[in-house]
Amino acid sequence: MAKTYCVVIRAHYIDEHVSAVVAEFNKLLGEDQFVVLDTDSVCQCSGLSNVLLYGSADIRRAGLLFDNNIFEYSKWYNGDYSLYIACRMIDRQYDDYWFIEYDVLLNFDDIRDFFDHFQEIDCDFISARFRKADKDWIWANNLEWFSSDVYGSFFPVVRVSRRAINMLYYSRVLCGQQFVRLGLDRKCWPHAEAYCPTALQKFGFDCADINNFGKQFYTPDSLKGKRAGAHYTDDDRFGVADSLIYHPVYDATQKKFCPVCRQLRNI
Helix, strand or coil, rough: CCEEEEEEEEECCCHHHHHHHHHHHHHHHHHHHEEEEECCCCCCCCCCEEEECCCCHHHHHCCCCCCCCCCHHHHCCCHHHHHHHHHHHHHCCEEEEEEEHHHHEECCCCCCCHHCCCCHCCCCCEEEEEEECCCCCCHHHCCCCCCCCEEEEEEEECCCCCCCCHHHHHHHHHHHHHHHHCCCCCCHCHHHHHHHHHHHHCCCCEEEECCCCCCCCCCCCCEEHHHHCCCCCCCCCCCCCCCCEEEEECCCCCCCCCCCCEEECCC
């Protein structure tokens, strides 16, 4: 039996661009595509289908450590929280879950070709830039109290198995309890891009880089941090489809309007 997967678009606001991205995925993937939205900063009248709404209260009810007074930009920092919340909300189970940020471009003639390439691959965690982290990596020191070996990843596009999500969720809850009990400084709280691969490696799960499966899907230039420059564009594609992942392709630094009620949202 073929492995099943769904695609979850992660967003913290809705505007015309995000709506268009979601619509394209929905057209090709139908009921197996979802969008998870942060209700603390987005209108709930988005008009989109398969919407998973969550906020700070949902995170706390799930037992996950969350405090904006301690962690600046807490939901961005704890990007894995949306994985756990989304999986608890989706009413059917999949073998694998793709999580893709709203400002990613899969520059393919048909984005299903990208997902189909991985469909029969058994691996618990697939991301760009998966590696054993150097000690000078920005998030490496946050995990020394949790693991002697620290691994890194990059979260704009990531695939996680259902069993890995379940383990990560319960481990993250326990990690938060230990963090509070030890009275650690907030700088010691692990960032999602370090915590997920490190915890999975620590507990014997399979992890791999997205380029390790017979094809190159990203280059150092196609995946840029927002501070290092960007690929901002009003076009759907960069000319010819080159079967690469690009990030970021959209400037999210401005205030955006909800396309339904036109209410101004601060992001």
